[in-house]
Amino acid sequence: MYLLYLDESGSHQGSSALVVAGLAVHEQDAFHLQQKLDGMLRSRLPQGTNPLDFELHAAEIKSPVKSVRSKKVTSKWAGIPLPKRLGIMSATFGAIRDFDPKDPARPCMLFGAVVDRVYGDREERAYEEVLHKFDEMLTRQAAQSGTHERGIVIHDRRVIEKDVQGWAGMWRHVAGRIGKLTHLADVPLFADSRASRLIQAADFVAWGLNRYYSETRDEKWIRPLWNNFDSADGRMHGLIHVSPRYHECDCPPCKSRHA
Numbered sequence: 001m002y003l004l005y006l007d008e009s010g011s012h013q014g015s016s017a018l019v020v021a022g023l024a025v026h027e028q029d030a031f032h033l034q035q036k037l038d039g040m041l042r043s044r045l046p047q048g049t050n051p052l053d054f055e056l057h058a059a060e061i062k063s064p065v066k067s068v069r070s071k072k073v074t075s076k077w078a079g080i081p082l083p084k085r086l087g088i089m090s091a092t093f094g095a096i097r098d099f100d101p102k103d104p105a106r107p108c109m110l111f112g113a114v115v116d117r118v119y120g121d122r123e124e125r126a127y128e129e130v131l132h133k134f135d136e137m138l139t140r141q142a143a144q145s146g147t148h149e150r151g152i153v154i155h156d157r158r159v160i161e162k163d164v165q166g167w168a169g170m171w172r173h174v175a176g177r178i179g180k181l182t183h184l185a186d187v188p189l190f191a192d193s194r195a196s197r198l199i200q201a202a203d204f205v206a207w208g209l210n211r212y213y214s215e216t217r218d219e220k221w222i223r224p225l226w227n228n229f230d231s232a233d234g235r236m237h238g239l240i241h242v243s244p245r246y247h248e249c250d251c252p253p254c255k256s257r258h259a
Helices: 027-044 058-062 082-100 122-144 162-173 198-211 223-229 250-258
Strands: 004-009 017-026 107-117 151-157 189-191 240-242
Touching: 004 027, 004 198, 017 027, 017 122, 027 082, 027 198, 058 082, 058 122, 058 198, 082 189, 082 198, 082 223, 107 198, 107 223, 122 151, 122 162, 122 240, 151 198, 162 240, 189 223, 240 250
Parallel strands: 004 151, 107 240, 151 189
Antiparallel strands: 004 017, 017 107
């Protein structure tokens, strides 16, 4: 079974795009990737600190809350020097990029959907796109290997949990804009990101994409991961940019669609 860990970025009103993205890892590799992320963090935090006290949350690591008089709680990351924080961010992206699966035929792959803010139903569109990208990968693998894999989606907690579960449940039985979901074992499950390093890894993927698709097109963080998005026959299948102007867009997934 494949486990797809997802997170959102850019859901606030002023964001130029909504991102739903993350990584799919085979069940036999999930524990090992968690261990790799834990080991990376343990080796880079100051001696005497407990890695379990630190969540790998990209936005918080880059700009931790430092509060004295307000009601906001000061972030644990505020006590870590900036160079160390930036090093941990780079190392996290590197750990995702370089992870070696036990079975090369079942690699760790990235998935994502970026939906421009012009769409009023952008959340539903984003989830429909990313779940179908995952489902299509499972269908392709079954055709190539003859092994019928199922998938389960694990997501960071969100206020729209019931909406997402309702949409996914419907798409498993009735075709939506794209078609039916045929390989999901159940509707998406939601968990606290503080308890799962792999949900935290999904946060990095979503955050990196959000930085790139913002007005500044900051590619620094997502650049190492472009080749990790699900692809076949020289085309990027795992990531889609839903935009009314995709014919003019030069981002990697739009270029792949142009081809």
